[in-house]
Amino acid sequence: MAYNCVVLAKQVPDTANISGKAMKEDGTVNRAALAAIVNPEDLNALEMALQVKERHGGNVTVLTMGPPRAAEILREALYRGADRVILLTDRKTAGSDTLATSYVLKCAVEKIGDYDLIFCGRQAIDGDTAQVGPQVAEKLGLPQITYAESILSLDGREITVRRAFPLGSETVKCRLPCLLTVVSSANQPRPASARRTLAYKLAAIPQEYPALLARWPEFETEEALDLFLGERGLRISVWNGADAGVDYDRVGLGGSPTKVLNVNYVVLGASESKEVDATKEGVAALIDELVKDYTL
Numbered sequence: 093m094a095y096n097c098v099v100l101a102k103q104v105p106d107t108a109n110i111s112g113k114a115m116k117e118d119g120t121v122n123r124a125a126l127a128a129i130v131n132p133e134d135l136n137a138l139e140m141a142l143q144v145k146e147r148h149g150g151n152v153t154v155l156t157m158g159p160p161r162a163a164e165i166l167r168e169a170l171y172r173g174a175d176r177v178i179l180l181t182d183r184k185t186a187g188s189d190t191l192a193t194s195y196v197l198k199c200a201v202e203k204i205g206d207y208d209l210i211f212c213g214r215q216a217i218d219g220d221t222a223q224v225g226p227q228v229a230e231k232l233g234l235p236q237i238t239y240a241e242s243i244l245s246l247d248g249r250e251i252t253v254r255r256a257f258p259l260g261s262e263t264v265k266c267r268l269p270c271l272l273t274v275v276s277s278a279n280q281p282r283p284a285s286a287r288r289t290l291a292y293k294l295a296a297i298p299q300e301y302p303a304l305l306a307r308w309p310e311f312e313t314e315e316a317l318d319l320f321l322g323e324r325g326l327r328i329s330v331w332n333g334a335d336a337g338v339d340y341d342r343v344g345l346g347g348s349p350t351k352v353l354n355v356n357y358v359v360l361g362a363s364e365s366k367e368v369d370a371t372k373e374g375v376a377a378l379i380d381e382l383v384k385d386y387t388l
């Protein structure tokens with residue numbers, strides 16, 4: 093039996109390589125100043141979906157909600173094997189908290205329709221809440237399997253999954269359709285394929301056409317470029333909230349019950365660091381000290 097998979101992927105600032113001012117005065121992330129990547133666990137989610145497609149047939153659709161720049165991660169998904177990608181971008185959704193974000197994603201997934209499995213990363217490395225996957229499942233009325241590490245079997249309308257935790261694992265079964273949030277230990281995401289990168293390097297959204305025309309002036313007009321891309325399946329679908337049937341009262345800052353009141357920076361000074369001898373005794377003394385002050 094073939095399965096239609098939807099992967100929810102988020103473009104995130106590369107928090108492992110921060111330079112410059114990472115936060116704005118209003119407490120939101122200064123995304124323009126940071127390099128942007130696919131949220132790492134979303135690559136694990138994509139890999140799991142691609143493996144389902146390879147073993148059983150079906151298709152993989154990747155959906156992201158974000159600014160036009162998020163088209164970058166959709167190209168990345170195409171390079172790695174996605175069949176279809178969709179960007180949901182709408183200024184009215186800016187400032188959405190997890191409740192509003194999951195509502196928009198739920199609307200978009202309903203518009204995609206005919207899905208068997210939805211894959212999310214467990215957690216995004218910027219917002220870090222791990223709430224969006226479970227909230228999307230809740231809003232769609234679907235069962236959810238969080239911390240999914242391995243699909244042990246997929247048989248007809250039933251899936252068996254191993255969930256992984258720091259202190260063990262659990263095996264659960266559920267009926268499709270369902271939503272999985274995938275952990276980083278699930279797999280080694282495949283790299284972009286060279287063949288697919290060549291095939292999809294021109295895949296674009298209309299907002300990117302001016303930059304493409306500057307590189308390939310022979311297309312002359314955006315209309316001609318759009319026709320060329322459309323005929324070759326390289327026009328990335330772009331939806332706004334209305335396309336997905338979103339009620340705008342439920343999104344953006346106005347539709348978000350969570351408000352960021354304050355952002356605190358933690359700066360570790362030299363007095364808070366300590367050098368430990370790289371010996372058995374040095375480590376034992378450190379453990380002793382941490383047990384005594386109840387850190388461990």
Ligand SMILES: Cc1cc2nc3c(=O)[nH]c(=O)nc-3n(C[C@H](O)[C@H](O)[C@H](O)COP(=O)(O)OP(=O)(O)OC[C@H]3O[C@@H](n4cnc5c(N)ncnc54)[C@H](O)[C@@H]3O)c2cc1C
Nearest residue numbers: 100157187189190193212213215216219220221222223224
């Ligand atoms: C008051 C408030 C204001 C905010 N304002 C802004 C703002 O102005 N700009 C801004 O960028 N963020 C803003 N945020 C952050 C925003 O809420 C989160 O980025 C977003 O809701 C996702 O939450 P998370 O990062 O914790 O994702 P998690 O719940 O940790 O993500 C889990 C998984 O859900 C999926 N997922 C999450 N987000 C998306 C997405 N957008 N598209 C597709 N899949 C997704 C992915 O599979 C991901 O791995 C704001 C938050 C609050 C509370």
